[in-house]
Structures are given as structure tokens and as C-alpha cells.
Amino acid sequence: MATQHSQSAARIMMAPAVILLLGWMLVPLTMTLYFSFKKYLPLRGGDLGWVGFENYTRFVSSSSFWPAVATTLIIVGGVLVITIFLGVLLALLLDQPMWGQGVVRILVIAPFFVMPTVSGLVWKNMFMDPTNGFLAYMWRAFGAEPVQWLSQASMPSLIMIVSWQWLPFATLILLTAIQSLDSEQIEAAEMDGASWFSRFRFIILPHLSRAITVVLLIQTIFLLSIFAEIFVTTAGSFGTKTLTYLIFQRVLESQNVGLGSAGGVYAIILANIVAAFLIRIVGKNLDA
Amino acid sequence: MARAITTQRKTINTLFAWAVGLIIFFPILWIFVLSFKSEGDAIKAPFEVLTSAWTLDSYATVQDRSDYFKHFWNSVTIAVGSTLLGILVAVPAAWSMAFVPSKRTRGILMWMLSTKMLPAVGVLYPIYIGFIKLGLLDTRIGLVIVLMLINLPIIVWMLYTYFKEIPGEILEAARMDGAGLREEVMYVLTPMAVPGIASTLLLNVILAWNEAFWTLNLTAAKAAPLTAFIASYSSPEGLFYAKLSAASVMAIAPILIMGWFSQKQLVRGLTFGAVK
């Protein structure tokens, strides 16, 4: 299918995108690496010389490091599990015949359009506030003590907020996938005497695997660098400090660019480990 | 194909789905309600909130205090500009990956996606300094470039999956019919990919519209979009629920309305061609 001519044309056409992204990756990456070996304190005059691996050892030995890695993975994992699980259920539900399906779909996808800062602020203040929040009033209406969401159930709350934002994404992809399933397959399985659950388990779920893969991959990319939601809700307290947030604290709050850059390198390593892991599990499903 | 469904079953489905839909939508609905309340009423118990007086005061205050339209136009320019620029760069790249695939295609795609995993905050200082040197600080063009780069991997990937759905034979037919590369892309490939390009456009406008880190940190007065506008209403002194609600509604409404009107295209876009 390819002639020599089109192959060289292809290379030329790919060049702008590849060069731009290469620049966008290499320039910051080199800078990050450069800073990570420096004592660089902007508030003390900036570059204070080379320090070898000191920033790296300091960053890892900080008591916040491993909890931050764990928090990152828990948030990513938690949101993935919730959005995929609820997404499948929601997609199955929306696939049923009903009145006003279009409107329901509009309602369900709406959270995806809300900017992360707004959704963080709205959940924190209007819903999870233990005094004036909507949920507090609900709890009180039933005679219960309002939950102090962001302090006493900080991680579940955060995961809930982020899941709310990403559930529409998962639902839409899974819904489209379900709708593309050949109804004859389901009917055949029904004729074969498969129960509702077996039909789901052996026909629908395998059919969804590629869509689930896409959800996994895209969400992981976005969730690993999640920031705004934490910044406006807990600001990293109550055990919600992710690796990204820890780097933010080192760079902007403590004004230690060298230390933060070393953290950045660790974050890149973590992201690549997660990505490699992901590609191993899901790669087969993606004929990219 | 579809079998007859009893009305009873359909009613149950409908009730259930609407209930779930409303629960998911509720937070947005609620800030919409709160935005029409006075600050004092906005913190009352939900039922009292509903029965209290409705007012446009919060919107008036917000409009009075900050130039909404300046932020709005900055958001529009930045979101649309970065998306269009991204598509301009991505179309040729996605074209060549889809129709002239090589062994490296998959690797290049994965690498492109992996650039999205770089933690932004780690490189704020170098980028900020670069922006100062290039005179891009607090300019819309600077943000257009940065957001284009951030979203480029997604744009390339989405376009790639759409292009791959276009049968290669059609492009060969065009070639046989005398179309050069330019005509091929212009008259055949692009029109056929219009639905795909449209959904790519939509999704990336949304992503760019909602991007908060760079848009906040690389702007000041001139290029600040709605994300910065929101940052002036979060937790000030005193009661702020109504004002925050009004500001939030103003910040998300444009993109929400756009999203709703273009729902069909977007759904296609969100699937990344994962499902046919």
C-alpha cells in the first residue's frame, strides 16, 4: 500500500507534531534533570551550585514520600475501579429502553464539562461542608451526625469528587460500546440458556474489554497528574498528598526547585512504571 | 431485532435511570439554584433554600466586580485557538500514521501519550522563565501554544483512530483519479474525517477550557481566562456560596451548553474509535 514517495511524504508530515512534542518533552525534561542536581532556591538567589544526588536522597528519605506514592496509587486505582464499575452499570441501565433517554444522557455527561477547580470548590463548600453543606443538612434531617467529609474521610471524599468528574467519560465510552454489540449474539446466548449474569459475564464484558482499556489508559494519564481538586479541597492535608502535590509543595511552597525537580524525576519514573504496567495488561486490546 | 418491552418494565427503567441521572447532575443543578439566592439564604437548609426569595443579585455583583466577558473571550480564544492549531499540526501526523504505518507507529503514539505524564508543576519555573524571555507571559498566544502542546497527543491519537477507519482503498482511488497529496487530503480525507475531526475539536475545546494550572500560572491581567476568574471567588472573607455559585455557573455554562448541543459528535469523540 505504501510507495516510496508516500513514505517520505509521511515522514515530512509527521515531523511537525513529533518535533513539537519532542521539544515539549525534552526541554522541560532536561531542565528538570538539570535542576534536580542543583541546590536551587529562588528565594535565596537561585542557583547555589551542584549537589549531586543530594536532592534525590532527600526527596526519597522525606517522611512524605512513600505515603505520597501510596496516595497517588490509591486515588488512581480507586477512581478507576469506581468509574469503571459504575460506568458499566450505568451504561447497561442507559442502554435499556426508556422515555427521555437523550435527556438522561445529557444529565449524566454534564459533570465532565465542569472545570476541576469548580467541581472541587462546589463539593467542598456546598456539599461536604460539615456545617452548611448539603450533605450535612441531609444527615441532620435523618437525625445523624454530619460526616466531616474532607477531614475524617478525606481519601474517600476526594475519590468521590474525582470519580464524579470522570464517571461520565467512562459511561459514555462503555455505553457506545454496549450499543455496538450485535443483538444476535445476546439472543443466541439466550437461546443457549445463558442466564442474565452469564450473558453479562461471557458476552457483554468481553465485548467491552477494548472500551474498558481506553477508559483505563486515558483516565490513568489524567489522574496521575491530578492537582486542582486536591489544591482547593484539602490542600494536601489529611493524607491526600499525592506525588504531584508533594512536588508542588516542594517547588512552590517551600521554594526548593532542586528538591522538587528531583521529585519530578521520581514522578516521571512512577508514571512510566504505571504506563508499562498498563500497556502490559491492556496493550493487547489496543491495536494502536 | 429489538423485542417488545412491556410498558411496566419501561416505566421502571425510566424511573430508575432518571433518578440516577438527577443524582449525578444534582451538584450542578444545586449551584444553579444557589446562584439565584442571597448569600444569607444560600447557606440555609436545602428546603429553606428552595422556598426563599429568588434574586439576580449574585450575578449583578459578579458582573460588577470582574470583567466576565474579558475572561470569557480569553477562554474562548485560548480553547479554540489551541485546538485549531493542534488539529493543524495533528492532521498530517495522524494521516501518515494511519495510512503509511510503519513498525514505529505504535511506539510513536505511545510515546506521545506518555509526554502527558510529565508533572507540570515540576517545570513551572523553566517554562515561566522561557515565557518571560520570549515575551509570551500573559499573552493568549503563549497559552494557545502551551495548551496545544499539552493536548496534541490526545488530538493525534483521536485523529489517528478516525483516519484508520477510513478505508485505504478510497485514498488510492483518489490517487488513481489524479488527486495529488494536497487534493487527497483536501477533497477526500478531510471531508470524510469531518465527524471525527469535529469530535476531536469538541473534546479538546473542553480540555483546554478546563485546564487550570498553566492558564492560571502563565497569565495576569490580559490573557486570564475563566479559571482565573473563578480563583477570585473561591473562599473570600464572609459568605460566598451565592457569589461562587453564580461565578461557577458563568464559568461552566458556555462549555456545558456547547457540550449538550454537540452531544452526538462528542460521544463519538470520547470513544477514541474504541467502538465502531
Place this chain on the structure above:
Amino acid sequence: MGQIHLKQVTKRFGEVEVISPLDLEIEDGEFVVFVGPSGCGKSTLLRLIAGLEDVSGGHIMIDGQDATEVPPAKRGLAMVFQSYALYPHMSVRKNIAFPLRMAGLDQAEQNRRVEDAAKVLNLTDYLDRRPGQLSGGQRQRVAIGRAIVREPAAFLFDEPLSNLDAALRVGMRLEISELHKRLSTTMIYVTHDQVEAMTMADKIVVLQAGVIEQVGSPLELYRKPRNTFVAGFIGSPTMNLLEGAEAAKHGAATIGIRPEHITISTEVGDWEGTVGVSEHLGSDTFFHINCPAFEKPLTVRASGELSLKYGAKVMLTPDLQHLHRFDAQGLRIE
């Protein structure tokens, strides 16, 4: 004009040689069919001629000019694809006019040619529809229309009928033959269906594994297959190829006898056998006869009237005039 000569044309994909050095001469106005099992390289050969693939070696001459390096659009050829490759976003009219538009013809001339082609192909009523609104046969005709309007030196067809149902296929087959007669332009046609090859071709090129097995008119191939592959490939039902003692009797490693060249009788004959499955087509009946002398059952053609019970004993007599003999390498012994 449409004379195409291939000289030592070779195609490799990496290490794999899909077309071995190959010579072929196609004369102006000929209807040439490339036939062979799937994967034999027939489509690749067509695409090499079209210019959609680069040759790895050799030359392609079109009307005496070396066209090896000429881009597809400049070769003056038109192609009809297996999937029709219609532009889904254009109306039928625009589809057909597309090559003319690319050639920069003025609007009036474009319209005239499109109308003409539509009349020939019975598409006049559909000109303003989109391809998605047409039936398979209509789409096929649009694809052909798009090829005709260019008035090309030669038409290339890549399995154009494989997506149509059986009845339509026969109809379209006739239409294409009819078209060829009327335009008398060179046509190169790729198919894996030997019936299409036999019914349409002036010249058949049988390919296997990137090598030309035989070139000739349908009847030449039918009468004198050059080897067992061609013998088995051309003709329907396929020729009975027999080995062993019976072949040795005729001084060959393999003998071939077509089903229509065997007489079946309940009383006398050279070979004895029992009736297996019989296929009644009305005009003809095909019997599958199990003979103890041969490993495989023989296929025999009889008149439509004959009816034999499953398991009945029959005697077969081959028509020795039409017996084909092949040596141990599978080559024909004259």
C-alpha cells in the same frame, strides 16, 4: 491505446518475494484476467501496474513508454476497487466527476461526460444520491462510471464482483463484458473465481505464489493446461487428477480427466465404482463416484435426466481423447 508490457517485474516486501521476476505482454484492447488462489500475488501485480505499489525490480511499459516511475494518476489508467472505494461524502454525480475535476476539465464538459456515463450505466436517476443510499450493484456501477469518464488507456478491476450476491454477479459480469466490447479498451481484471475468468477473458493469466503458471485464452487453458495446478484450477467442476497404477498405464505420473469427459453406465465401463452424493442441477447432474482403484472419489457429469441411487454400482469410461497426462513434476506430457 492501452498496451502494457511488464519486463522482469519483481516485488518484495522485506525479505519475502511476492512477485518473482515476471514478464507479461498485454495488447491494446485485450480483456486480461489475473486468476489464482488468494495470496498468489494477483492483486499486488495489479497494484504494481496501477502504480499504487513501487516495483522492487524490472520495468512497466505503458504504450511503449517506461511508466515504472510515473505516479498512479499520470499513468492514464482507471481502477475499480473491490470495496468500490466511493467517496461517501459526495453525490454520485460528484463521485463520477471527481477524476474530471482533478484533471481540471470545465464544468460543462464534466457534466456532459457524467451524463453520458450515467446513461450507459443506467444511473441517470441516481445522480444526486449519496453512495450510502445505493444498492451494491448500483455502487458497483458508480465505481465503473468513475473509471469510464476518464477515458483511460486501460481499466483495472480488483475483484470487483466479490461483494455482490450470486445473481447480481452474473448480471454485472455481462455488463462488464458488454462494456468491454463497446469501448474496446484494455481491461485487466483480477479475480479468484475461475468462472469469471473463463467467461470474460480474452486472455487468462494464472498465477500461483507470485509466479505465472500459464497465459492463454480460456479455451487454450481448458484444453491444454500446462501443469496440474492450472488443470485443477480451470474448469468447473474441477478436473479429476488420478495417480497410481492407472496413471502409469498411460505413461504418466498423474492423469487428468474432466467430469464431462467420463461416460457413466450401469452395465459396461473401464472403472467400477459406487455412487456417492449426487448433485442435481436440472440441466446436469454431478455424481461423486467412489472407485476402489483411486484414493479420491471421481466427479462425473451426466445429463440432467439421469438418476442413480446412493450406493448403486456403476461403471465409468474415460474419453481417452481428452485425457491429460502429467509427469512427476506435474508438467504436461504432450
Place this chain on the structure above:
Amino acid sequence: MKLRSVLRTATAVSLIAGSAAYAENIVIATVNNGDMIRMQGLTDDFTSKTGHTVEWVTLEENVLRQRVTTDITTKGGAFDIMTIGMYETPIWGANGWLVPLDDLSEEYNVDDILPAMAGGLSHDGTLYAAPFYGESSMIMYRTDLMEKAGLEMPEAPTWSFVREAAAAMTDRDNDINGICLRGKAGWGEGGAFITAMSNSFGARWFDMDWNAQFDTQPWKDTLEFYVGMMNESGPAGYATNGFNENLSLFQQGKCGMWIDATVAASFVTNPNDSTVADSVGFALAPDNGLGKRSNWLWAWALAIPAGTQKEGAAKEFIEWATSTDYIELVASKEGWANVPPGARTSLYENPNYMEVPFAQMTLDSILSADPNNSTVEPSPYVGVQFAAIPEFAGIATEVSQEFSAVYAGQQSIDEALEKAQALTNDAMEAAGYR
């Protein structure tokens, strides 16, 4: 040195002279507090007087701090005026990043600025930022509830009295908490409060060799007292309450006492916003008999980043916004209770202002805070509720996060102090102090 300052003055003068002819457009970054928003609304007055126009970048406090710090350290020049506090000003001034405000006009009357404020906004005796408003902290309490509890608030209470009164005022059934205090993580939120409180308990952040002091008894006492009192009489979820959350609780009548910024007094006594406006009393922040009160000192101030092209116009703006004229302008429009407090001596000599119920107590509170001598035992740092070193914001935020986790019941006081000790020493080491 001398030559340079002469030159600098010369340029500044010429800039001012030039700016009279050219109308400039200046960009001001500010925090979204009520007083600043009011200033934003009055910009037209400035424009009509000087011809200069103003573009506002109003941001939430944390975003603002992040934004202006990035800009100042990279010399970005995105802003012509930045709103910063007492913490940043001396550090940035020392680095030469701010334009010294040593040539303000005669009628501006620099000497009128409260000495405590001027001191906190200067480095080596040079003023680098002009206070827009200044604050200390004090007790705001409900006179009606105090009466109901049968107690009387002294002018200068002790912590043990406060704890006792809080317990007496608490009425959980009616949703009344005896005391509301900041517990929210963040150095400027709960971090500021607990640091100021710890001063009165004899604690300090660092000893004279910059060693962290969280392993000392006074810190443990501070936290135990705080947590004990809050559990007895504080609101639910106080671990996430900051200034704003407590303000709204108090305005809704859900707090008996609230110890926080003096500027809050105008909000809680404003009948438009507050349901308890006419029953609020004021007292000095408590002490613990060790000679230090637990009130802080802070100012939101306007500073000009060095390198701006519009120094002249920026100075004109600062002179306008922090002048006595501005105070009078606000007073004429919004009443004396709403003028920016705590910046100028003359304000507290104005009989109109002194009629405002919290005026005297605000002044007394401000005067009783001494940034240079804030701890019982000697400390190497300047600042009451902070230590004016660049690393402090980062460290204190992390420390306050550990404390907030205690308030939320997620870890013990000992655990938190241990972690705070380790991370503080670690950060100080990284910064090269130890």
C-alpha cells in the same frame, strides 16, 4: 551604595515627573478579601485623579501567593503592584526584588504609618511595602451568651478563663459552640493561629541554632490544651475551619467566642451579614501568665516589584490606596466601621473612628504584638505567627497539616510533633541552616 540610591531616587523622580504626562495602565495582583474588593470598586476615583488606569488580578490567597512568588523570583514583570504580607516583604526586600518606598510624597506622611506595621514591612529600616490594612488577633465574644453563662470577660483574659468560659457557653442542643478557632491546614490559616498561641505557652519554632523545637514540652502543652478545649467546646469538624468558616459560624450565632483577626470585627458587627451584630464584645487575646499574649501581627500591603516599567504610576497608586484620603473616601461611602484598619496612627486619633466599638481593642492588640521579640525564650527569627525566613511557608504548611490530622483524630499529638520535628529539621538542613 550611596551613589546608587541617589541614582535610584533620581530615576524614580524622573519617572514620577514623566508619568504625570503619560497615563499608564498598571496591573495589580491582589487577594479577594473584602477590603481589597472595596478598593477595586473605588478605582475610578484613582483614575479620575491621576489619569492612570488599573487592571486587577484578584485571586484567592493561596493562588495569589503562588502566582506572585513565581513572578518575583523569576523577575517576570507580570504585575506592577503586588499585594503581599508581612512575611514576604522583608525577605523580598532583602533580596532587592522590591522598589524601596523611601521617596513617598510629603502629604502621604509616611511617619503616620503605625510603627509596628512599618517595622514589619521594612528591611534594614527601609520601607518596602505600604500597609493597606493591618491586623492583630483578639477575642470576639457574644456578650449575651457570656451573661447567660454568668461570667464576665476581663479585658485581658487568660487561657484557663477562656477554656472555662467556652465550656460554660457551649450548648450543643442549640448548636452553640463555646469557642471557634482555626484548625485548617496551611501556614497562614491554622498554622498562624497555633504558632501565635504557642508563643503564650512558651514555645518557639527554633532555638538560636535553628534547631526545631517541637520535641519540647511547651509545644506539647499548647497542642494538648488546644485539642482538649476544642473537643470540649469547639465546633464539629474544626480541623477544616479557617478564618472564613469560623466567620460564617460566628455570624450565624454558632460560636460563643472566636479568637481571630481584628479585621473580622467589622464583619461580625455588620448587621447586614451578622445575626449577632449587636451582641459582640472584644477582648485581648489570652495569655498564659508567661508574659506573651497569643495575638499575632499581620498586614496586607502593597509593594512594587523591582524592574517594573511603571514605577511612577504604581507609586501614585500606593499613595492613593494607603492614604488617609482613601480612608476618608471609604468612610464617606461605607461608614467608619468599614475603613481599612490598623495601618495609620491618625486613624486611631480620629474621634469618629474611635466611636467604632472595636477600634480601641484593635489598636491595643496591635500594640501588644512584638515581631522582634515574640517568644518567651529567645529565638533567632523575626515574626509573631511566622518566622521570616524563605523556607517557613513550606515547612509551616506541612507542620500544620500534621497538626490538622491530630484535630481530625487521625494521629496522636506525640506522633504529629515527632513528624513536625523531623520534617522541619530536614527542611532546614536542605536549606543549609544546620
